[in-house]
Structures are given as structure tokens and as C-alpha cells.
Amino acid sequence: MTSDDRLRETRIPLTHGSGALPAVGFGTLIPDPDATGRAVKTALEVGFRHFDSAERYRNEDAVGAAIHAVFRTGAVRRQDVFVTAKLWNTNHRPERVKPAFEASLHRLQLDYVDSYVIHTPFAFRPGAELHPTDAQGRVAYDPGVTLIETWQALERLMEEGRCRSIGLSDIGLEKLREIVAVARIKPAVVQVESHPYLPEWELLDYCRAQRIVVQAFAPLCHAMEPRLLDDPVLADIGRSVGKTTAQVALAWAVQRGTAFLTTSVTPHRIRENFEITALPEDAMQEIRDRITTRVRFNAVVETGVPGFIPRASAKSGTGR
């Protein structure tokens, strides 16, 4: 391994929790449980040591079974893997937090998680339905609980030693500031959509100052239009360093100080996404200066309802 290859081994120490987050992460938002299991197993085999999961993905059992199958071979140990679980919107009421957490641990077959994250800042009507609606078919929010009350329930879980850090997801800067201002335990991580078309510099600067780690989801724009994977600036850099466009985007994510969560069910892409190497500083600057397309692909941050929005093409800015 050359010195450049060390980028993929980057671990970001958590200030507001214990342990360190491997910057190269694998997400498990994969609808089919068998495909989830195969992808997680391949990801562990190629070297991923950071896995994101969520009760809403309804595949925690498959994630747990796949990681344990690899643990049993002795090739990877539990302590070498960073696992995130996420609390769904219907479980924001403090009395629902611990049972939801325990149920996730049970499905993942783990006795602790490295990070427990509030999936979105939006509370939905509590109950068994993941997406409750009112009589008009609109999302049924829960006005009976505040985000800080949910956060305090997570703080208690962390104090009980069941999770080594806690975090937030799909949160904007303003709400994040509010939580940081009153939290006894600050968020160790914040998981948000981020990629060269949504760099979130302001949020990143704030998180750096607060020593909060940003986990970037959809680092490859979910392979949607407008296609980051065909971006000419990234493709040119890729040609000059002998890497694919995807690898350039992922290296950029790590070099600017975030962790990323990429997903693939395709074994050669899973390997490709792990095999990133450091970019020259001028390439980092070029990405910042020359890519002006700005797109948010997932509306979850506005409504609490996750989902990537297909669109033909949405470019703005002056350069391209």
C-alpha cells in the first residue's frame, strides 16, 4: 500500500462520544434483505469497517446476520467495526426510545452500537405504522414531543453505556444549533445528504468548530440525474489520477473532513468505492471552484419523509 492509499484507512476520533469513525462507510438502504446481506458481507470483505443501518430500512436482521457471519470466520472482530443504528420518527416520545433501541440491537444481534442517531428531526404519530397519515392522507406529525425531549432520551441511553455516541440526521443548521445549545451531551455525528452538488460548507464549518463529525449520505448523488458520476470536472480529475469519477467524489468527501456512506449491491463497485486514494490539493480546489451545480436529491430534511426525488436535470449556478 502506498502512502496515498492510507486515505481509505482514515478514522475520525469522536469528541462527544468514544471511539473513532471510519471515514469510509457503507449504507444499508437496500430494499431486498438477501441483497442487503450479500452487499454487507462483500463490503466487510473488501475492507469497509463502518456500517449505517436504520429501523426504517426494515432489514436490520439481514445486516446483523451478515456481520455476524463474517465475525464467525474470525476475519473481522466486533471492536473493529463501527455500527450506526437510527431511531425512526414514530418513536420520538421518550418512553418509546429505549424499546425502539433495544429492538434494533436485537435485530442487529449486537449488545451495543457505536452510534445511535435520530433519523430525522420530525416526530410522527406514535404507533406501528412507519408512515402514519391523517384522514386527508397527509403525514401525521406528533405535536406531543419536542426534539430536545427525544435527544435527552438518547443522552440517557448513552449514559447507560448502550451506545458509544449519539447523533442527529437530516437536520439543518438552525435546529442543530438549538440542540447543541441545550444538550448535556453534544451530537458526536450529524448525518446529512452531501456531495459535490450539495457541499453544505456552512454546516460543515459549524460542525468542525463544534467538533461534530459529518456523515455524508448519497455521496454519489444516489446515481441520479443530474449525474455526478458523469460530471466532467470529476471525470477529468479521475483521468489524471487514474481513478473513476466515483472514487474522486468519495476521496473528496474524506479529504474535506467528512465521513461518507455509499451503497452498492454490485460487488465490483463495492470494492471500487473502498479503493480510494488521496487527491492532489489542486484537484480539491478545482472541485470547490468549478462545480457549481446545486441539487438536493432527498426531501427528507424538509418533511421527515425520506425519498430520493427523480428529476430530469436541475442545474443552477453560473459555471455549468
Ligand SMILES: NC(=O)c1ccc[n+]([C@@H]2O[C@H](COP(=O)([O-])OP(=O)(O)OC[C@H]3O[C@@H](n4cnc5c(N)ncnc54)[C@H](OP(=O)(O)O)[C@@H]3O)[C@@H](O)[C@H]2O)c1
Ligand atoms: N439519513 C437519511 O435520511 C439517509 C437518507 C438516504 C441514505 N442514507 C444512508 O446513506 C446510504 C447511502 O446513500 P445512497 O444509496 O444514496 O448512496 P450513493 O452511493 O450516493 O448511491 C447509491 C447508488 O449509486 C450506485 N453506485 C454506487 N457506487 C457506484 C459506482 N462506483 N459507480 C456507479 N454507480 C455506483 C448504486 O448502484 P448499484 O447498487 O446498482 O451498484 C446505487 O444506485 C444509504 O444506504 C443509507 O445508509 C441516509
